[in-house]
Structures are given as structure tokens and as C-alpha cells.
Amino acid sequence: MAETMIETRDLVKKYGKFTxxxxxxxxxxxxxxYGFVGPNGAGKTTTMRMLTTLTRPTSGxxxxxxxxxxxxxxxxxxAIGYMPDEFGVYDDMRVWEYLDFFAACYDIPxxxxxxxxEDLLALVDLAHRRDDMVDKLSRGMKQRLSLARxxxxxxxxxxxxxxxxxxxxxxxxxxxELLVELSKMGKTIFFSTHILADxxxxxxxxxxxxxxxxxxxxxxxxxxxxxxxxxxxxxxVKDADAAAAIKAIGSATPDVINVADxxxxxxRHRVRIDYTGDDDGVAALSTKLNTSGVxxxxxxxxxxxxEAMFMRVTxxxxx
Ligand SMILES: Nc1ncnc2c1ncn2[C@@H]1O[C@H](COP(=O)(O)OP(=O)(O)OP(=O)(O)O)[C@@H](O)[C@H]1O
Ligand SMILES: [Mg+2]
Numbered sequence: 001m002a003e004t005m006i007e008t009r010d011l012v013k014k015y016g017k018f019t020x021x022x023x024x025x026x027x028x029x030x031x032x033x034y035g036f037v038g039p040n041g042a043g044k045t046t047t048m049r050m051l052t053t054l055t056r057p058t059s060g061x062x063x064x065x066x067x068x069x070x071x072x073x074x075x076x077x078x079a080i081g082y083m084p085d086e087f088g089v090y091d092d093m094r095v096w097e098y099l100d101f102f103a104a105c106y107d108i109p110x111x112x113x114x115x116x117x118e119d120l121l122a123l124v125d126l127a128h129r130r131d132d133m134v135d136k137l138s139r140g141m142k143q144r145l146s147l148a149r150x151x152x153x154x155x156x157x158x159x160x161x162x163x164x165x166x167x168x169x170x171x172x173x174x175x176x177e178l179l180v181e182l183s184k185m186g187k188t189i190f191f192s193t194h195i196l197a198d199x200x201x202x203x204x205x206x207x208x209x210x211x212x213x214x215x216x217x218x219x220x221x222x223x224x225x226x227x228x229x230x231x232x233x234x235x236x237v238k239d240a241d242a243a244a245a246i247k248a249i250g251s252a253t254p255d256v257i258n259v260a261d262x263x264x265x266x267x268r269h270r271v272r273i274d275y276t277g278d279d280d281g282v283a284a285l286s287t288k289l290n291t292s293g294v295x296x297x298x299x300x301x302x303x304x305x306x307e308a309m310f311m312r313v314t315x316x317x318x319x
Pocket of ligand 1: 020038040
């Protein structure tokens with residue numbers, strides 16, 4: 001099994017009587033791109049602040065790169081690059097000075113910093129902005145600069161709080177591509193998001209958190225299998241008799257776990273067949289229906305995308 005780069009066990013954070021993180025356990029494998037997904041207020045930022053040693057857990061444990069967040073906070077900080085959800089205000093600072101400032105904070109010698117800054121700027125495609133004032137950058141550029149800053153000390157693990165929030169589609173894709181590139185450089189990436197497209201495009205693993213609790217977690221493949229145990233085939237026919245005939249055929253077919261009438265649409269009747277078989281089985285079922293003598297007007301398979309799976313597991317609480 002792959003080494004685990006981030007692990008939490010029964011992590012709890014209370015603010016007074018309010019429990020923001022409620023017994024959360026997660027495992028982020030080394031080398032993964034892990035999407036930490038959940039609605040507003042789910043506890044994503046709070047969890048990340050505990051992992052980055054900025055907030056102390058009320059109870060439970062957490063390890064980053066093998067170091068305990070409680071017992072070895074310095075080692076944890078050395079291992080991680082953290083991008084907070086807010087960029088902060090940096091008046092009167094140029095792009096290169098910003099990176100120089102943070103590199104200096106990590107005790108990187110002055111002689112090495114110039115080269116490092118140029119490398120980082122090239123990586124996030126901001127070399128042409130090196131002398132611009134930070135506050136004048138667009139939001140997308142600020143996010144890329146912020147990402148560059150997290151890389152200054154060449155950390156193994158990146159903890160990124162909504163790196164793509166508030167960006168236009170193009171800037172979002174640029175951030176995604178950067179994350180993939182960083183992953184190829186061997187970094188483990190743990191990032192929070194509400195944007196499910198980002199997760200399905202680039203993540204190898206996903207954890208869905210709600211009300212401070214982990215409600216589903218695993219590799220993308222495991223999650224798809226876990227949350228999409230069957231296919232939904234919708235057969236459209238002319239009338240109720242035809243629908244009844246389709247249901248009878250469906251019920252008599254192996255690997256069919258349920259058949260049900262759907263709301264008629266445009267006067268047409270629709271039957272849903274929940275099927276656990278594979279593509280060959282779907283094709284065989286289609287042939288069987290077409291040769292049954294019942295006039296089939298439509299045969300379609302609903303694909304359950306990540307959005308639908310997210311809505312299902314978060315029980316409609318997500319708006
Ligand atoms: N310092 C604090 N004091 C009191 N309550 C807090 C504090 N920080 C966070 N909370 C509460 O804890 C809950 C979780 O907040 P958190 O910021 O971790 O959620 P999130 O998943 O990051 O949400 P978002 O998607 O909006 O960023 C929220 O209800 C929030 O109001
Ligand atoms: Mg947050």
C-alpha cells in the first residue's frame with residue numbers, strides 16, 4: 001500500500017459549544033491529488049488550519065509527512081506549503097519582493113534566492129510581472145503568486161485552501177494545470193474546493209466532508225463504484241401497456257435490481273431499469289427489448305456524474 005502523507009484520526013475542533021470538525025479521519029496517500037470537497041461551513045478550512053499547526057485540535061490526532069501536528073509542529077511546517085483562502089494585503093510590495101520576503105522567512109540564503117525567485121516565477125508564468133506591484137495583479141495572478149510562495153522551501157506536501165475560488169474558467173484551468181505539474185514533480189497535493197469539475201478533472205482521491213464529518217472518501221475509482229453501484233437505464237415507450245411489457249422483461253433479466261415507472265413526459269411513458277451489469281449486458285438488454293415486439297421509442301443510460309454523486313451523498317444540503 002502507498003505511504004500515507006497526511007492522516008487524521010478522530011480530529012475534533014470545537015469553538016465554544018459549536019463543533020466545527022467532528023471526529024474527522026482522513027488519509028491522503030503520498031503522491032496523490034486529493035480533493036477535499038464540501039459545502040460552506042463544512043470544516044475544510046478548520047481542518048487545514050489544524051494540519052498546518054495554525055489551530056490546535058480540541059481532540060484527536062493528525063500527522064503530516066510522518067510528523068505529529070501536536071508533538072512536532074516545526075517538522076510539519078517544514079514539510080508543508082500552505083496556501084490560505086485569503087491572499088492578504090501587501091501594499092507597496094513588488095512581485096519579486098513578495099517571494100523574496102517569504103523565501104527569507106524560510107531562511108533561504110540571499111545568494112540562492114534570486115535564482116529561486118526566477119524559477120518560481122517561470123513555473124507560475126509570472127516572470128513578465130516580476131516588477132509589478134502585488135496589489136495590482138488580477139485575482140488569477142495573485143492565486144498563482146500565492147502558489148509560488150508555498151513552493152519557496154520545496155515542500156513535499158501542499159495544503160491549498162480553495163486555490164481556484166473566484167477565478168474565471170481560464171484562470172481555473174491554469175491553476176489545475178499547475179497542480180498537475182506540481183504533482184508530476186512528486187508533491188502530494190491536498191486542496192479544498194466546491195468546484196466539482198476541478199475534482200473530476202485532476203484528482204486521484206476525494207474526500208467529501210459535511211458538518212465536520214467525513215461522509216465518503218477514497219480513490220476516484222472507488223468513489224465512483226461506491227456511489228454509483230448501478231446504471232439507470234431509461235426506456236421510453238408509447239403507452240402504459242408497453243411500459244408494463246418493458247417492466248416485465250426488465251424484471252426477468254439477470255442483474256436488474258429494480259424497475260420503476262417514471263413520470264410520463266410529453267405523453268410518453270418511461271420506465272427506469274436499475275442494472276448492475278456491464279456494457280455487454282446493457283447491449284444485450286437493448287437487443288432483447290427491440291426484438292420483444294414492444295415499440296421502443298428511446299433507450300438511454302443515465303450517467304451519474306460527480307455532481308449528482310455529490311448531491312446524493314450530501315443529502316441535498318448543498319445549495
Ligand atoms: N474562529 C472561529 N470561531 C467560531 N467559529 C468558527 C471559527 N472558525 C470557523 N468557525 C465555524 O466553523 C465552521 C466551519 O468553518 P470552516 O471555515 O472550517 O468551513 P469551510 O468548510 O472552510 O467553509 P467554506 O467553504 O465557506 O470556506 C463554520 O460554521 C464556521 O462558522
Ligand atoms: Mg473554507
